[in-house]
Amino acid sequence: MSSLSRMLMITAFAAVAGIGAVTARQLLMVNSPVAPEINGFVLQQPRLLPAFELLNGQAETFTGADFAGAWSFLYFGFTYCPDICPTAMVEMAKLKTLLSASHPDLLAEFYLVSVDPERDTPQRVQEYVTYFDDNFKGLTGDLEDISNLAQTASVIHVIEPSADGVSYEVGHSSTITLLDPQGSIRAIFREPLRAATLADDVSQVLSYAELMKE
Amino acid sequence: MVAICLQAYTGLESFNHGVPVMQKLKTTIVEPASRIEKGIVVGWAVLVFVVIMVAAGLARFIVADISAQEPDNAVIARTQPSPDVAAGTIAVSDLWIRATPPGARTAAAYLYIRNSGDNDRLLAVRSERARSVEIHTTQEQSGMMRMSRLDSLAVPANSDLQLGPGGYHLMLVEISESFDPGDSVLMTLMFEKAGAMDVNFAVRDAR
Ligand SMILES: [Cu+2]
Numbered sequence: 001m002s003s004l005s006r007m008l009m010i011t012a013f014a015a016v017a018g019i020g021a022v023t024a025r026q027l028l029m030v031n032s033p034v035a036p037e038i039n040g041f042v043l044q045q046p047r048l049l050p051a052f053e054l055l056n057g058q059a060e061t062f063t064g065a066d067f068a069g070a071w072s073f074l075y076f077g078f079t080y081c082p083d084i085c086p087t088a089m090v091e092m093a094k095l096k097t098l099l100s101a102s103h104p105d106l107l108a109e110f111y112l113v114s115v116d117p118e119r120d121t122p123q124r125v126q127e128y129v130t131y132f133d134d135n136f137k138g139l140t141g142d143l144e145d146i147s148n149l150a151q152t153a154s155v156i157h158v159i160e161p162s163a164d165g166v167s168y169e170v171g172h173s174s175t176i177t178l179l180d181p182q183g184s185i186r187a188i189f190r191e192p193l194r195a196a197t198l199a200d201d202v203s204q205v206l207s208y209a210e211l212m213k214e
Numbered sequence: 215m216v217a218i219c220l221q222a223y224t225g226l227e228s229f230n231h232g233v234p235v236m237q238k239l240k241t242t243i244v245e246p247a248s249r250i251e252k253g254i255v256v257g258w259a260v261l262v263f264v265v266i267m268v269a270a271g272l273a274r275f276i277v278a279d280i281s282a283q284e285p286d287n288a289v290i291a292r293t294q295p296s297p298d299v300a301a302g303t304i305a306v307s308d309l310w311i312r313a314t315p316p317g318a319r320t321a322a323a324y325l326y327i328r329n330s331g332d333n334d335r336l337l338a339v340r341s342e343r344a345r346s347v348e349i350h351t352t353q354e355q356s357g358m359m360r361m362s363r364l365d366s367l368a369v370p371a372n373s374d375l376q377l378g379p380g381g382y383h384l385m386l387v388e389i390s391e392s393f394d395p396g397d398s399v400l401m402t403l404m405f406e407k408a409g410a411m412d413v414n415f416a417v418r419d420a421r
Contacts, residue, residue, distance in 0.1 A: 010258070013258060014258065017258065079315070079317070079318070080319060080320055081320070081361075082312070082314075082318070082320040082321050082322035082383070082385055082386070083312075083322040083350070083352055083361065083379060083380065083383050083385070084352055084359050084361070084379075084380060086312060086315070086322075086420070087379045087380055087420075090420060090421050093421065124317060127315070127316045127317050128315050128316075128317065128318075131315035131316060131421075132315070132421060156356070156357050156358050157358070158358065160360070167320075167387050167388060169360070169361050171355070171358040171359065171360035171361075172358055172359060173357050173358050173359070174354075174358075174359040191354065191359070191380075192380070
């Protein structure tokens, strides 16, 4: 047989297999819950966090295991930021209020993870977050651990050099990452971060997570 | 995934150098040699399936990513507050500073600018309460929110410009003390044509 007809056969076979695969996928999808449409991403498979060691606002070690037991909302930002971070923190505080009304039994924790550990000491992060809500928590630590965690949460961050080396800016993704009570990522909410939209989206993600259990 | 790819790759090699396939598939009794061919066929099916699943997954992600991208235009005011300070053809209003959290070293100031004359530019801003005041814009670039410093801010002829949260703002760098609700902060705005304007910003708790 010529190599041309062999190639044709391979192509035909690939096409048939492809159509089969797509059909099979469609059929399978019918039985699994459909991920809700939100302003961001819902993960169909919970994403595990990498091993990391950070410091909380009391300068105590904080690891992935410390996320267990409650739904966690993570915002990656920095306290030197005058505009976008405070705006996001305000929306996150409003989200907390909305959720405590709509889901009174939900255990939820809210974190600012600093992407500027050079300037953000545990104490600094703590005084910053509690300005927005008494129960907000701050995390900081080694840049490497922060980067590992950020990367898993699809957050990019970069320190922009400044002339004086002190008043530098940090560019970062402005998203809220939602972890389930097992500490795995379930959803990522993106800008514009508005409390009302977030509350609706969170509610949908929680229902979806409930369906996925079955 | 790597293992499957390797298997498929080996399969391709066999297709090119091995015995004719068609003939083997026609025979009903499976001989050892054609079992290998069957393995290859299965390998191919698995590869194609995996590729399609990955492509479908990626397409979904990419489409969602693109559709969620919003153009980060300058914030255009929806309301038009009445100007309260005017210098020639430039009028500014709704001047406010976000109250600062404890320990803050920076602050952001916002205002509404109306230009009823020719093209003008905001060149610089000064305040005694900060080491420097920079004109900033916040933009989404490659998935990151980044503030960038502008040398000046154009205020085109007969137009309005809103500086507001998440967009253009004045950034007060290395502030000397915290900005508390109720404070009034004097700043000087330097326009290219309209000249210097001394204006007061009200500190607001934006929580
Ligand atoms: Cu700024």
